Amino acid sequence: MVALHVGILSFNSCFPCLPHSRLLRLRFTKRKLFPVAAMDEDPIREWILSEGKATQITKISSIGGGCINLASRYDTDAGSFFVKTNRSIGPSMFEGEALGLGAMYETRTIRVPRPFKVGPLPTGGSYIIMEFIEFGASRGNQSVLGRKLAEMHKAGKSERGFGFDVDNTIGSTPQINTWTSDWIEFYGKHRLGYQLKLALNQYGDSSIYQKGQRLVKNMAPLFENIVIEPCLLHGDLWSGNISSDKNGEPVILDPACYYGHSEAEFGMSWCAGFGGSFYDAYFKVMPKQPGFEKRRDLYLLYHYLNHYNLFGSGYRSSAMSIIDDYLRMLNV
Ligand SMILES: *[C@@H]1O[C@H](CO)[C@@H](O)[C@H](O)[C@H]1NC(C)=O
Ligand SMILES: *[C@@H]1O[C@H](CO)[C@@H](O)[C@H](O)[C@H]1NC(C)=O
Ligand SMILES: *[C@@H]1O[C@H](CO)[C@@H](O)[C@H](O)[C@H]1NC(C)=O
Secondary structure (H helix, E strand, O other): OOOOOHHHHHHHOOHHHHHHHHHHOOOOOOOOOOOOHHHHHHHHHHHHHHOOOOOOOEEEEEEOOOOOEEEEEEEEEOOEEEEEOOOOOOOHHHHHHHHHHHHHHOOOOOOOOEEEEEEEEOOEEEEEEEEEOOOOOOOOOOOOOOHHHHHHHHEEOOOOOOEEEOEEEEEOEEEEOHHHOOHHHHHHHHHHHHHHHHHHHHHOHHHHHHHHHHHHHHHHHHHHHOOOOOOEEEOOOOOEEEEEEEEEEEEEEOOEEEEHHHHHHHHHHHHOOOOOHHHHHHHHHHHOOOOOHHHHHHHHHHHHHHHHHHHOHHHHHHHHHHHHHHHHOOOO
8 A cells, every 4th residue: 555645744743734634635545547538638648658658558556635636646667646626727836846846856966756738628727747656654854854855955956046947836825936146036036025915915914014114124234245147946945745655765756846045945944844864965055154053043934924914913923023133133
């Protein structure tokens, strides 16, 4: 029996991430084969039976759970494929995912599902076909995860500055990736600023908006004396998106990729359960920069604000106290 995403079972100590606990309900359920459609009506079959090099699809199992998209495993005589479909949106979301997975795959560092094909469904909606990875029973070795993540950060370079070729989403919140040459400007405008504006628009929270903007305008001293290079980031690295393959090699999935300051990768660390051996291995490859500790909360802030915008006021006080602490520390 395939143990999909068993890695997620290890995150239940992470209380603040309870909204994600629906993931625990992921189950494999068998589903009858779809009625055979003419090849040109089903672009998924068509791709698997041509470029996918299969001559026969032997089984389609849905990987249930009712997350945002429908997920299926296609078993064929040329191996298995992982397919996600969404009946109500165009291909742009899956294109963003494929570009992110592809960029991480190209670094040949940490294992990610290799993306194969994205396209529209003739009935409306869209699909993505990717490599099917059989997940192992353990969460994988933390020090190997730390080392490989650092290797990905080191290998994933950008010549266009900070950003990404497409916008993507963080949870279901849009994440703007307009190329920007200055990291402080990028993080202030497209990360913190975007979430603050959203909180203002959807909750009328002018208090967090104004204080947050004051922090954004005054945060430059936190970055003194360091050189910030754009690194390829997974962008949403928490335990739900970390697993391991059958050999115990770490696998990361469902990214919200962009090129950014490597330290921003730890913005979800309050839900990732990274231990000492993870960080030791990471910093052996990507040495810790001066001021790392004082920027740490600034990178958590983006994700706390996003959780506030997604899940409501339970996260407001965490975000607000980070902002208040910085305003006090920066004396602004
Ligand atoms: C498709 O995507 C939209 C927008 O992200 C989401 O609200 C919807 O639940 C998804 N549904 C399915 C079944 O594909
Ligand atoms: C994890 O990997 C490191 C380095 O490869 C090794 O030294 C360590 O023993 C491993 N830990 C476990 C728990 O397997
Ligand atoms: C990865 O994290 C996002 C939340 O940010 C979640 O929607 C998605 O389901 C997670 N992926 C897996 C495989 O659990």
